[in-house]
Amino acid sequence: xxxxxxxxxxxxxxxxxxxxxxxxxxxxxxxxxxxxxxxxxxxxxxxxxxxxxxxxxxxxxxxxxxxxxxxxxxxxxxxxxxxxxxxxxxxxxxxxxxxxxxxxxxxxxxxxxxxxxxxxxxxxxxxxxxxxxxxxxxxxxxxxxxxxxxxxxxxxxxxxxxxxxxxxxxxxxxxxxxxxxxxxxxxxxxxxxxxxxxxxxxxxxxxxxxxxxxxxxxxxxxxxxxxxxxxxxxxxxxxxxxxxxxxxxxxxxxxxxxxxxxxxxxxxxxxxxxxxxxxxxxxxxxxxxxxxxxxxxxxxxxxxxxxxxxxxxxxxxxxxxxxxxxxxxxxxxxxxx
Numbered sequence: 438x439x440x441x442x443x444x445x446x447x448x449x450x451x452x453x454x455x456x457x458x459x460x461x462x463x464x465x466x467x468x469x470x471x472x473x474x475x476x477x478x479x480x481x482x483x484x485x486x487x488x489x490x491x492x493x494x495x496x497x498x499x500x501x502x503x504x505x506x507x508x509x510x511x512x513x514x515x516x517x518x519x520x521x522x523x524x525x526x527x528x529x530x531x532x533x534x535x536x537x538x539x540x541x542x543x544x545x546x547x548x549x550x551x552x553x554x555x556x557x558x559x560x561x562x563x564x565x566x567x568x569x570x571x572x573x574x575x576x577x578x579x580x581x582x583x584x585x586x587x588x589x590x591x592x593x594x595x596x597x598x599x600x601x602x603x604x605x606x607x608x609x610x611x612x613x614x615x616x617x618x619x620x621x622x623x624x625x626x627x628x629x630x631x632x633x634x635x636x637x638x639x640x641x642x643x644x645x646x647x648x649x650x651x652x653x654x655x656x657x658x659x660x661x662x663x664x665x666x667x668x669x670x671x672x673x674x675x676x677x678x679x680x681x682x683x684x685x686x687x688x689x690x691x692x693x694x695x696x697x698x699x700x701x702x703x704x705x706x707x708x709x710x711x712x713x714x715x716x717x718x719x720x721x722x723x724x725x726x727x728x729x730x731x732x733x734x735x736x737x738x739x740x741x742x743x744x745x746x747x748x749x750x751x752x753x754x755x756x757x758x759x760x761x762x763x764x765x766x767x768x769x770x771x772x773x774x
Contacts, residue, residue: 464615512543
């Protein structure tokens with residue numbers, strides 16, 4: 438019998454025939470292409486990939502990937518993604534959502550899918566604005582930010598997605614600027630490898646309603662000095678000259694310059710993304726200078742599916758019933774005469 442030849446995919450195999458309709462210059466184009474390039478490296482069959490989105494500019498994503506998918510309803514992508522994964526555990530499920538979709542109307546679903554730790558992936562497009570509905574403030578909009586619905590400035594403090602996710606016990610959290618396609622492709626592959634819920638926050642520029650919202654971190658002229666790209670097992674060193682690093686000073690992270698005040702590379706913290714205690718991960722997620730990017734947390738824990746399977750086996754092993762009829766006729770019954 439001839440062996441079956443496994444198909445080798447390219448990014449073109451995952452590009453649909455639909456016209457991509459995002460504003461010119463939007464980071465969503467970068468995210469889409471990064472995903473199309475990542476999918477062939479995941480080792481997953483094309484027919485086993487599903488993209489589920491909610492409502493928003495980001496949620497047009499399933500139309501542009503040639504795979505199974507659903508453009509669902511506002512804030513409910515997490516619920517539908519969970520259902521798809523539980524109904525067919527062999528599928529690679531990707532939830533596509535935005536800061537408004539997931540952190541406002543979908544906030545409850547968002548924190549609970551992270552808490553449960555189902556084996557699925559979430560990409561959160563964060564542009565700190567409602568783009569599709571034309572520029573209202575969102576749960577991640579900054580205090581003082583002027584929008585269509587806050588013309589004199591927003592008065593509500595923002596959610597920080599990483600802080601919220603880790604507070605909800607997220608086992609995998611990564612963050613990246615929307616103009617980093619190479620690193621983005623790699624992160625998507627790592628997210629798929631992770632056994633549990635993975636969350637990747639993309640700092641996505643909205644060229645129409647919130648242009649430049651992350652420029653202070655993502656602009657190519659300052660990126661190396663303002664971002665710390667984290668890699669597990671490596672020193673937390675950053676800067677164009679690779680001369681800056683992080684140390685722990687009492688209960689806070691402190692930026693130091695290597696070679697000054699007796700500081701050496703040996704003093705710099707080593708990133709442990711796999712640590713069960715997420716205290717340092719929380720500190721990194723909240724840090725503004727430098728902005729921590731890359732995989733901040735990647736802790737392997739029991740998934741929802743595993744915990745459910747173990748419980749079912751335990752209940753079955755202790756049960757005196759082997760079929761439904763035995764259960765029906767096991768206790769008090771009514772006889773109609």
